[in-house]
Amino acid sequence: TARAQEPLKVAGIYTVPVEQQWVSRIHIAALAAQERGDITYTYSENTANTDYPRVMREYAEQGYDLIIGEIFGVEAEAREVVAEYPDTAFLMGSSFKEDPALANLSVFDNYIQDASYLSGIIAGAMTQSGNIGMVGGFPIPEVNRLMHAFMAGVREMRPDATFQVSFIGSWFDPPKAKETAFAMIENGADVLYAERFGVSDAAKEKGILAIGNVIDTQSDYPETVVASALWHFEPTLDHAIEMVKAGSFTAADYGAYSFMKEGGASLAPYGTFEGKIPQAAVDLVNAKSAAIKDGSFTVEINDEEPSSS
Amino acid sequence: MRLEPIANPGLARTTLPPALALLATFGVAAVLALVAGGNPALVFGEIVKGAVGSKFALLETLNRATPLIFTGLAVSVAFRAKLWNIGAEAQLYAGAVVTAVLGTGALPWAAPALLPVLALAAICAGALVLLVPALLKTRFGVDEVVTTLLFNFIFLLFVSYLLDGPLKDPMGMGWPKSARLVAEARLPRIVDGLRLHWGFALALICAAAVWVIDTRTTLGFEMRAVGQNAEAARFAGIPVTAVILKTALLSGGLAALAGYSEVAGLKGALTLDLSPGFGYTGIVVAMLAMLHPLGVIVAALFVAAIFVGADAMSRNIGVPTYIADIMLATALLLMVLAILLTRFRVRRD
Amino acid sequence: MVEPATPETVLRLTGITKRFGAVTANDAVSFALQKGEVIALLGENGAGKTTLMNILFGQYTADEGTVEIFGRQMPPGHPRAALDAGVGMVHQHFTLAGNLTVWENIVLGAQPLGALSLNASAARDKVRALAARFHLKVDPDARVGRLTVGERQRVEILKALYRDARILILDEPTAVLTPQETDALFATLREAIGLGLSIVFISHKLHEVMAISDRVLVLRHGRLVAERATAQTTRHELAALMVGAEVTVPEVAQASPGAPLLSLRRVSTPDSGTAPGLQAVTMTLCAGQITGLAGVSGNGQAALSDLVSGLIAPTSGEMDLAGAPVRGWSPRTALAQGVARIPEDRHKTGTIADFDLTENAILESYASRFSRRGWMDWSGARRFAERLIATYDVRCPGPDIRVRLLSGGNMQKLILGRVLESGARIILANQPVRGLDIGAVSYVHGRLTAARDAGAAVLLISEDLDEITRLSDVIHVISEGRLSPPFARGTMQPQELGIWMSGQRFDEAGHAA
Amino acid sequence: MDLFDILLSASFWAATIRIASPLIFATLGELICERAGVLNLGIEGIMVAGAFAGWVAVLNGLPLWGGVAVAMAVGMALGAVHSVLSVPFGLSQHVVGVGLTLLASALTFYTYRVMLPEVSSPPKIAAFQPYEVPLLSDLPFFGQALFSQTPLTYAAFVLAGLVALVLYRTPLGLAVRAAGESPAAVAAQGLSVTAIRMGAVIVGSGFMAVGGAFLTMSAFDSFFFEMVNGRGWICIALVVFGAWKPGKALLGALLFAAFDALQIRLQQTPMGALVPYQVFLMLPYALSILALVVMSRRAEVPAALMVPFNKGER
Numbered sequence A: 001t002a003r004a005q006e007p008l009k010v011a012g013i014y015t016v017p018v019e020q021q022w023v024s025r026i027h028i029a030a031l032a033a034q035e036r037g038d039i040t041y042t043y044s045e046n047t048a049n050t051d052y053p054r055v056m057r058e059y060a061e062q063g064y065d066l067i068i069g070e071i072f073g074v075e076a077e078a079r080e081v082v083a084e085y086p087d088t089a090f091l092m093g094s095s096f097k098e099d100p101a102l103a104n105l106s107v108f109d110n111y112i113q114d115a116s117y118l119s120g121i122i123a124g125a126m127t128q129s130g131n132i133g134m135v136g137g138f139p140i141p142e143v144n145r146l147m148h149a150f151m152a153g154v155r156e157m158r159p160d161a162t163f164q165v166s167f168i169g170s171w172f173d174p175p176k177a178k179e180t181a182f183a184m185i186e187n188g189a190d191v192l193y194a195e196r197f198g199v200s201d202a203a204k205e206k207g208i209l210a211i212g213n214v215i216d217t218q219s220d221y222p223e224t225v226v227a228s229a230l231w232h233f234e235p236t237l238d239h240a241i242e243m244v245k246a247g248s249f250t251a252a253d254y255g256a257y258s259f260m261k262e263g264g265a266s267l268a269p270y271g272t273f274e275g276k277i278p279q280a281a282v283d284l285v286n287a288k289s290a291a292i293k294d295g296s297f298t299v300e301i302n303d304e305e306p307s308s309s
Numbered sequence B: 001m002r003l004e005p006i007a008n009p010g011l012a013r014t015t016l017p018p019a020l021a022l023l024a025t026f027g028v029a030a031v032l033a034l035v036a037g038g039n040p041a042l043v044f045g046e047i048v049k050g051a052v053g054s055k056f057a058l059l060e061t062l063n064r065a066t067p068l069i070f071t072g073l074a075v076s077v078a079f080r081a082k083l084w085n086i087g088a089e090a091q092l093y094a095g096a097v098v099t100a101v102l103g104t105g106a107l108p109w110a111a112p113a114l115l116p117v118l119a120l121a122a123i124c125a126g127a128l129v130l131l132v133p134a135l136l137k138t139r140f141g142v143d144e145v146v147t148t149l150l151f152n153f154i155f156l157l158f159v160s161y162l163l164d165g166p167l168k169d170p171m172g173m174g175w176p177k178s179a180r181l182v183a184e185a186r187l188p189r190i191v192d193g194l195r196l197h198w199g200f201a202l203a204l205i206c207a208a209a210v211w212v213i214d215t216r217t218t219l220g221f222e223m224r225a226v227g228q229n230a231e232a233a234r235f236a237g238i239p240v241t242a243v244i245l246k247t248a249l250l251s252g253g254l255a256a257l258a259g260y261s262e263v264a265g266l267k268g269a270l271t272l273d274l275s276p277g278f279g280y281t282g283i284v285v286a287m288l289a290m291l292h293p294l295g296v297i298v299a300a301l302f303v304a305a306i307f308v309g310a311d312a313m314s315r316n317i318g319v320p321t322y323i324a325d326i327m328l329a330t331a332l333l334l335m336v337l338a339i340l341l342t343r344f345r346v347r348r349d
Numbered sequence C: 001m002v003e004p005a006t007p008e009t010v011l012r013l014t015g016i017t018k019r020f021g022a023v024t025a026n027d028a029v030s031f032a033l034q035k036g037e038v039i040a041l042l043g044e045n046g047a048g049k050t051t052l053m054n055i056l057f058g059q060y061t062a063d064e065g066t067v068e069i070f071g072r073q074m075p076p077g078h079p080r081a082a083l084d085a086g087v088g089m090v091h092q093h094f095t096l097a098g099n100l101t102v103w104e105n106i107v108l109g110a111q112p113l114g115a116l117s118l119n120a121s122a123a124r125d126k127v128r129a130l131a132a133r134f135h136l137k138v139d140p141d142a143r144v145g146r147l148t149v150g151e152r153q154r155v156e157i158l159k160a161l162y163r164d165a166r167i168l169i170l171d172e173p174t175a176v177l178t179p180q181e182t183d184a185l186f187a188t189l190r191e192a193i194g195l196g197l198s199i200v201f202i203s204h205k206l207h208e209v210m211a212i213s214d215r216v217l218v219l220r221h222g223r224l225v226a227e228r229a230t231a232q233t234t235r236h237e238l239a240a241l242m243v244g245a246e247v248t249v250p251e252v253a254q255a256s257p258g259a260p261l262l263s264l265r266r267v268s269t270p271d272s273g274t275a276p277g278l279q280a281v282t283m284t285l286c287a288g289q290i291t292g293l294a295g296v297s298g299n300g301q302a303a304l305s306d307l308v309s310g311l312i313a314p315t316s317g318e319m320d321l322a323g324a325p326v327r328g329w330s331p332r333t334a335l336a337q338g339v340a341r342i343p344e345d346r347h348k349t350g351t352i353a354d355f356d357l358t359e360n361a362i363l364e365s366y367a368s369r370f371s372r373r374g375w376m377d378w379s380g381a382r383r384f385a386e387r388l389i390a391t392y393d394v395r396c397p398g399p400d401i402r403v404r405l406l407s408g409g410n411m412q413k414l415i416l417g418r419v420l421e422s423g424a425r426i427i428l429a430n431q432p433v434r435g436l437d438i439g440a441v442s443y444v445h446g447r448l449t450a451a452r453d454a455g456a457a458v459l460l461i462s463e464d465l466d467e468i469t470r471l472s473d474v475i476h477v478i479s480e481g482r483l484s485p486p487f488a489r490g491t492m493q494p495q496e497l498g499i500w501m502s503g504q505r506f507d508e509a510g511h512a513a
Numbered sequence D: 001m002d003l004f005d006i007l008l009s010a011s012f013w014a015a016t017i018r019i020a021s022p023l024i025f026a027t028l029g030e031l032i033c034e035r036a037g038v039l040n041l042g043i044e045g046i047m048v049a050g051a052f053a054g055w056v057a058v059l060n061g062l063p064l065w066g067g068v069a070v071a072m073a074v075g076m077a078l079g080a081v082h083s084v085l086s087v088p089f090g091l092s093q094h095v096v097g098v099g100l101t102l103l104a105s106a107l108t109f110y111t112y113r114v115m116l117p118e119v120s121s122p123p124k125i126a127a128f129q130p131y132e133v134p135l136l137s138d139l140p141f142f143g144q145a146l147f148s149q150t151p152l153t154y155a156a157f158v159l160a161g162l163v164a165l166v167l168y169r170t171p172l173g174l175a176v177r178a179a180g181e182s183p184a185a186v187a188a189q190g191l192s193v194t195a196i197r198m199g200a201v202i203v204g205s206g207f208m209a210v211g212g213a214f215l216t217m218s219a220f221d222s223f224f225f226e227m228v229n230g231r232g233w234i235c236i237a238l239v240v241f242g243a244w245k246p247g248k249a250l251l252g253a254l255l256f257a258a259f260d261a262l263q264i265r266l267q268q269t270p271m272g273a274l275v276p277y278q279v280f281l282m283l284p285y286a287l288s289i290l291a292l293v294v295m296s297r298r299a300e301v302p303a304a305l306m307v308p309f310n311k312g313e314r
């Protein structure tokens, strides 16, 4: 069809600034697609959920082909808008499944528990004290499930490990995250799970280790960040672009495109820690990684709020 | 420099400063657009189009004005009595919480019975939330600016707790939000398919009611008297403490209706991000309206139109969306200045 | 009336005109002040005295005209220039910061703002020296917010002296002073004059004008209408010049007292701040009688006034209204029981400045007379306000005007009307004529005696002994919260009252007991 | 760790002082404004702007103290906007403040996005590092708690002393205190109430901005949207808590920070697993209100706070 030739018009709507780790992965994937010439891309950031349906509608009215974003906080209202614009494709982060009645809405989520689990194995190997600190923003499923997978990974190496869990009640307060991390270090933690900005900084200052989440920050903290569980939005987005271009976009759950086997998640390269991680852990990571990819092993998805142990 | 009241301002005097303020706001927006690489010539048209250019745009503007009318009224009622209620945000959430608790199936009633009961319950909750700072003020002399401000933080954390725990939607896949309201608890839409709901009409009714209270009832008279001069009011036999408490109840109740209207009318569920600062914007709306209840309607519509219009404009000319808030702030500051200049002349001394 | 310039002329105003909207507050006023001279400025409320002084001092800018001080023309609207040229002004309303100490208030602005230190000890010493030199007793380290009005007045004068003022402007400095304090002030001023100071003095009290001034200027409706050498005029003439007509002071006839309406038996109230409470006070207010309360300010008048007003309740003793003990005493019950109150401070307590005249008129009676089931009866209220305006001669554009814009005299007439129209049986009149011009004074006094003759019991509190002795049928003296026995009209000489006011007689009684 | 252990650990007190530092700057700034009679609700936005300005200046090659100066200057410029509207024009201080907070934050975000359109995580600067005060930092307990802080923290404490000194020991401070109490008294002494109030708002706003800059240049090393996170509003409360006195305000900031440092640590005690985390986050706010109630005496509010002064007015 004619659509396949010209770039798709894609718009992103985000409820936080694009610096936020989670959203940044979507943003980067879209920029990459634009770079390739597959799409033209524009976005609205920091959009309050109150305004979200209006912004969706404005983009739809303007004839965008594909609208991406996150509707966790506005599921019902967003689906109403989707229903009104059957010619526009919507690819939305959502807690819910696709709805066959809404053929133009596909959903995704960052199911990177596989990678988190693997990063946990490394953390378990690196901790001396068996005491691990975890600082989160809010206990939402997208955060909880990664924390649980990470803890499960840690226990593979250190069944006796204890965890300190704190939520700071904000996505953007690095000083507060840092203070919280400091308190955990005082309390014996020697590896930190850096869900928020600010945590790795505390680890760096105190000379202990950190595990990254969603994004790779090792270049900023070469001596500190041992491993990171990365989310790659590219498979999700690229598939959607393909479907829209082919005219076959339909209601679907793109969650699987965040799985490791689809290339939606990965453990960041060891980089500066190459060779410094106990071989036993590296071997286990490789084995589990293979098992995950061939489907012989699945990491449990647990969305409950984690607590200290 | 000195300000001198103008006895009989003419037409030019009353219209020119506000017009200039608007013009200057657009000028600022145009410059900012230019800086960010957008086309400044399009700014004005795109804003108008985005705010009132279509039925959808217009109704969205009214929709965004709805909670602002409630919080604007709440603030104006309180400020009139010199009760500095900076906590409309908390009271809004109080109303929202109650609506979510009672509207999700707890009361098995039909809409005509359920909706008013929910509204009343919300009013009571908001009233109670403001009653605490009001009592601390009247009993212990604790400054209410501080207590109401801090209550915003506390209450939001409380809501966060509720949404993580007792109120969490079991069907919500873990996301912190409440269960959806039953159909009987929803305020119907005014136009099918568009978001504007009867909460807007309720807001207008409340503004009219506050105006009637202000001008026609003894309570209104007492509230104004206490606000203007509490010492004289007390001397004249007005029960000052009781009036402050009644004012708090009224103000808190109005703010809570914003939460009720957003949950029952717009969202259908309680979330932590229900209000993008409607409580704080209510202060601006109230002051822009010079604390007049009917003026609150106009001010809220103005604020909503600028925001919705500028937000749409930012997308259409491709500049960062933050320009909407800049325009809103600029328009507000220049507009209050302009309103002053319609009544005062600046004299150099 | 403009004198030729001589080396002795310290101050010259020429053709000063000032308009506030439609009001012309000063209309081509010119005069000159000589070294060592005291000019008294007289005029009704609203005649433009304060405005003229504010222009002189640079706080207002004149629309026309010039101010010259020691031969130098002053830049308009520049108080600093006036201060530097040697003008000190004591404003009609105190200009003191209550949270600062006396010496801090005095040195405020007297040192360059860029200075790195306040030189507190030097400043304190200078204040002490000045205070001693001019007999202005006040503690430099006291917090001004805690001072009595008399002490604050002294601080105001010290402020001017501290800056070596050579021209002193005193705008109604005695309005809030007791006779004793006034005498002390005059002694201080005479000393200052001896040192070469020149003074412009504003007062509504003609005997003060006669006592202190060399020359009298009379303002009427913003115009300078007369000038007299004090030695060659009389109080009577001055009064006529001010008002533009003869002023008659009504003779107060003997009363015929009726039944007791309010009685206090050994009533005490708590102290509040520096003001003493009542100490086992016994008094009876009878119908058809004016009871005067004489005393130096700050001796318990406020407590008695608050008690009768309903603002405070007795801590011990008994209080009867028309023979029945009072219950749940509050302003509202007081009003309901027929107690009408003229408060001491009409700006702060008596009225709400930004309410219009109608709203102020019904402030005390909206609940009982101008509302039904919580709904206001505004047309009734407006009719009532219009009646007050007509009956009590409140000069104003109409019932919609904000009372902030009324002159003090008219504000007082409004309160008087509100009080008298309530049909009260007991009337508390606390400083009812403070700051009023003589026309207004005689009007208020006439109304109060008329109310008495109609059967009301009037409690008159005043620091003006003349007023007390002229109006009262019975006089009590108050001192440190203690109340003297009642003295019938004509039985007390001012000297004897003075001794009671000093507290001496109470002490003797205490020793005797 | 139980409560006792926490309170006895030097690191707890070190954290308290770190957390308090930005609050101290901003609280002092607000205190100066309010002492002169102006409630500055622009504080939250000014802190955001200061946080950005200081960071971006250093990012563009200025030395750290240069960044602090830039933040201060930006704060003063915003203060100038506030003061023009609220002082000579006497507009409602509530609306000017809320409006300025909106304006300053939105302008900051807009500028950020225009300057750094394509970043995924903002660049870092070499922020202020802790400076161990010679000798003093070797003291047991106190050395670690008090004397191993960044220079900006020391500056915050010096500033508190300086503000108290200026307020109570200089003619300028006297004029500021009087302007917030009785502007008429100031005018009658030939001083310009307008100039004093505007000056106080401008300087105070500068300090608020430095408080913001502390977050990006000392507590952390880069700028994020919304990272000020309500700290400005806390400072409004701290001024009241401190009864408008620099010494008490400093204590208030420390107390609040101590509650915050405490709640962070309490979350890790056994209690932390039982009690929802929100309860801990509430702690500093709730205890502040409680402390206000317990103090309970009517603080001496500057009498002319929020009252505009217009020379010609009657």
Ligand SMILES: Nc1ncnc2c1ncn2[C@@H]1O[C@H](COP(=O)(O)OP(=O)(O)OP(=O)(O)O)[C@@H](O)[C@H]1O
Pocket (backbone or CB within 6 Å): C020, C023, C024, C025, C043, C044, C045, C046, C047, C048, C049, C050, C051, C052, C092, C405, C406, C407, C408, C409, D312, D313, D314
């Ligand atoms: N700032 C002002 N704005 C408007 N009108 C004013 C102002 N100041 C004074 N006036 C008006 O100017 C006139 C003169 O007032 P002024 O205060 O000078 O009188 P005064 O002679 O001092 O009276 P009093 O004896 O009561 O002190 C009055 O009509 C008053 O209402």
Ligand SMILES: Nc1ncnc2c1ncn2[C@@H]1O[C@H](COP(=O)(O)OP(=O)(O)OP(=O)(O)O)[C@@H](O)[C@H]1O
Pocket (backbone or CB within 6 Å): C099, C100, D164, D165, D168, D169, D177, D244, D245, D246, D247, D248, D300
């Ligand atoms: N001379 C001074 N030098 C420095 N700081 C002072 C001085 N006086 C007071 N302070 C500050 O004020 C606080 C309380 O002092 P104090 O209670 O004496 O103030 P105050 O007399 O009530 O003054 P104000 O009402 O003007 O604030 C102290 O903690 C200190 O910070």
Ligand SMILES: [Mg+2]
Pocket (backbone or CB within 6 Å): C049, C050, C051, C092, C171
């Ligand atoms: Mg006067």
Ligand SMILES: [Mg+2]
Pocket (backbone or CB within 6 Å): C099, D300
């Ligand atoms: Mg004090």
